Amino acid sequence: MPGVTAWLLPCLLVFEIRVPAGPDVNLRRSRQQHRRQERMQRHVDNTQAGDGMEAEQDEAPLLAQQPSSRTELCSARCGLALILHVSLFMAYALRVSLSIAIVAMTNSSHPHNWSGSAPHGSYPGFAQEGVIFPAQYTLWAKWAPPLERSRLMNVADAGCTFGTFVALLVAGIICQSLGWPFVFYIFGGVGCAWCLCWFLLVYEDPAHHPWISAGEQEYIVSLLAHQGSSHGRSLPLVAMAKSLPLWAITIACFCTDWLFYMLLTSMPTFMSNILHFDLRENGLLSSLPYIGNGLGHILAGLLADFLLARQVLGTATIRKLFSALGMLLPAIFLVAVPYIGCSSTVVVVLLTLALTIISMTGAGININHIDIAPRYAGFLLGITNTFGIVAGIIAPTAVGLLVSQDLQTGWRNAFFISAALNLFGLIFYIAFGSGTIQDWAREDAAVQ
Numbered sequence: 001m002p003g004v005t006a007w008l009l010p011c012l013l014v015f016e017i018r019v020p021a022g023p024d025v026n027l028r029r030s031r032q033q034h035r036r037q038e039r040m041q042r043h044v045d046n047t048q049a050g051d052g053m054e055a056e057q058d059e060a061p062l063l064a065q066q067p068s069s070r071t072e073l074c075s076a077r078c079g080l081a082l083i084l085h086v087s088l089f090m091a092y093a094l095r096v097s098l099s100i101a102i103v104a105m106t107n108s109s110h111p112h113n114w115s116g117s118a119p120h121g122s123y124p125g126f127a128q129e130g131v132i133f134p135a136q137y138t139l140w141a142k143w144a145p146p147l148e149r150s151r152l153m154n155v156a157d158a159g160c161t162f163g164t165f166v167a168l169l170v171a172g173i174i175c176q177s178l179g180w181p182f183v184f185y186i187f188g189g190v191g192c193a194w195c196l197c198w199f200l201l202v203y204e205d206p207a208h209h210p211w212i213s214a215g216e217q218e219y220i221v222s223l224l225a226h227q228g229s230s231h232g233r234s235l236p237l238v239a240m241a242k243s244l245p246l247w248a249i250t251i252a253c254f255c256t257d258w259l260f261y262m263l264l265t266s267m268p269t270f271m272s273n274i275l276h277f278d279l280r281e282n283g284l285l286s287s288l289p290y291i292g293n294g295l296g297h298i299l300a301g302l303l304a305d306f307l308l309a310r311q312v313l314g315t316a317t318i319r320k321l322f323s324a325l326g327m328l329l330p331a332i333f334l335v336a337v338p339y340i341g342c343s344s345t346v347v348v349v350l351l352t353l354a355l356t357i358i359s360m361t362g363a364g365i366n367i368n369h370i371d372i373a374p375r376y377a378g379f380l381l382g383i384t385n386t387f388g389i390v391a392g393i394i395a396p397t398a399v400g401l402l403v404s405q406d407l408q409t410g411w412r413n414a415f416f417i418s419a420a421l422n423l424f425g426l427i428f429y430i431a432f433g434s435g436t437i438q439d440w441a442r443e444d445a446a447v448q
Contacts, residue, residue, distance in 0.1 A: 076212040077143050077220065081152045083201050084136055088159035089166075090194050091132055096167035097187045104180040133385055138378030141370055142205040145223040147309050149370060150318075150363045154301025157362055158294040165290035224374070226437075235379065239440030245372050248432040250384045252365045255425025256327055256358065257388035259334070259418040262395040263289070263355050270351075270411060273403075275344040288348075292356030300326075304363035315371055316435030323364030323433075327426040330354035331419035338412040365429060372434055373441035 136156065144152045167187070174183050203209040206217045240246055267289070304318050313321065333354040340346050369380045398417070403410035 075216050076206065076209055077145075077148070077152060077216070080139070080143055080202065081155045083198070084139075084156035085159035086194065087198060088132065088136075088156060089163035090159075090191050092160045092163035093167040094187050094191050096164050097171040097183050100167070100171040100175065101180045101183040104175040104183070134378040134382040137369060137381040139202070139204070141374040141377040142224065143220065144370070145220060146315075147305055149367055150304035150308070151298075151301040153367055154297040154362045157366070158297040161290040161294035161297070161359075165287050165294070168287050168290070235376070236440045239438075240376075240380075240383075243372075243438055243440065244432040245368075245434035245438060246380065246383075248429045248434075249365050249368050249372075249380075250387050252323060252327070252361075252425040252429040252433075253384040254387040254391045255421040256361050256365065258391040258395045259327075259330060259422050260355070260358055261392035262399055262414065262418050263330075263351060265396045266399045266414070267351055267355075271344075271348070273407065274411060275347060288352050289355035292352055293359045296356045296359030297362045300360045300363040314435060316433065319364045319368050319371065319435055320430050320433055321364070322360045322362075323429055324426055326358050326360030326362075326364060327422045329357045331422040333357075334415040334419045337415055338408075365433075368433065368435070372436065372438050374437065375441055375443065 136153075140149065140153055140156075171183050171187070174180075174186060206212055206220045209217070300322060304322055307313050307318055308315065330353075333350040337347055337350055340350070369384070370377045373380055395418070399410075399414045402414050402417075
């Protein structure tokens with residue numbers, strides 16, 4: 001793709017100056033890397049026989065490849081995270097603003113009379129989501145070092161919920177003050193302008209980036225050399241279909257997205273019908289989960305990479321831990337909601353916490369695609385995202401059917417079903433999930 005804009009160039013030059021060079025520095029780096037490899041070998045030798053192979057496969061790639069420098073805020077890879085954050089921000093802002101404007105068109109006298117219900121407007125965004133995330137994962141497979149994946153990818157993903165939050169607040173004001181056509185003009189114009197910036201800012205990989213520093217380029221390329229090149233048109237579909245780690249991610253994504261979309265699309269209706277809140281007069285209340293979810297994404301990514309860098313836990317353990325927290329705690333909150341009674345404040349807090357904590361799966365199952373098959377990360381994300389979209393379509397429909405039969409019992413059953421699905425997905429993922437590159441995803445396997 002075309003190049004980087006002028007605003008990023010000074011930052012990259014600063015990064016380039018800060019990276020040391022010369023034979024003495026290279027010699028020190030070689031000695032440090034040799035000592036790290038010796039410590040890693042002693043760790044593997046002291047591991048028990050039953051855990052030896054897993055430790056060698058899971059820990060060795062990361063322990064042997066410790067970063068030679070800290071992540072620079074002005075580095076090209078951090079710039080890519082910011083660009084993707086803004087891109088996802090714009091994509092989801094367009095998606096939500098379109099939903100609001102469509103409802104305003106049908107009832108121009110009451111542009112806010114949509115009761116906060118996103119189900120009717122969420123389906124057009126699924127097609128958009130189906131192409132954005134696989135493309136993003138393909139980029140990160142070539143740009144994100146193993147010990148920085150969580151923070152870089154989660155910073156980018158946080159743009160989704162922040163974009164939704166801003167659009168919910170701004171689109172309604174635009175409809176009310178300027179009229180619904182201006183929602184299309186304003187959001188569409190900004191989206192087109194940013195699309196132009198995207199083609200000027202983003203490059204496929206560090207090797208094709210014209211202004212990336214030599215130190216950062218070597219750092220990224222060396223850390224990702226073990227994962228091989230892009231797969232081209234070759235896909236081991238049979239091996240993928242037999243891969244339990246891939247099925248673990250897929251099932252966990254389906255169950256998590258069921259709960260996420262159920263809460264996202266049905267919570268405003270629940271708060272209106274059961275708790276008797278007037279969401280039209282309290283837009284901030286209905287937007288709280290988006291703020292919490294976005295901040296949770298960023299914090300989870302930072303914490304996961306911190307634990308990996310300090311060698312506290314292995315890759316597979318980190319992914320399972322964050323997935324467990326992001327799937328189990330929201331399920332517990334949902335089960336507790338029907339027993340709270342008439343305490344509307346506690347119910348709102350629990351539902352908001354559920355949508356906030358579910359963001360921890362961003363450092364778990366959502367990144368696990370790149371761990372097990374970096375060469376096919378975009379394709380695998382397309383597969384799992386399809387299952388997640390199906391869950392997002394079925395969940396609100398199922399809630400509607402349950403609630404139509406009996407209001408109180410229907411909501412209780414809807415919460416119980418979502419919690420049970422999340423628990424099942426978590427157990428399956430913990431049992432069969434992995435943090436190592438699969439044999440069918442290696443470049444030598446593809447050549448054979």
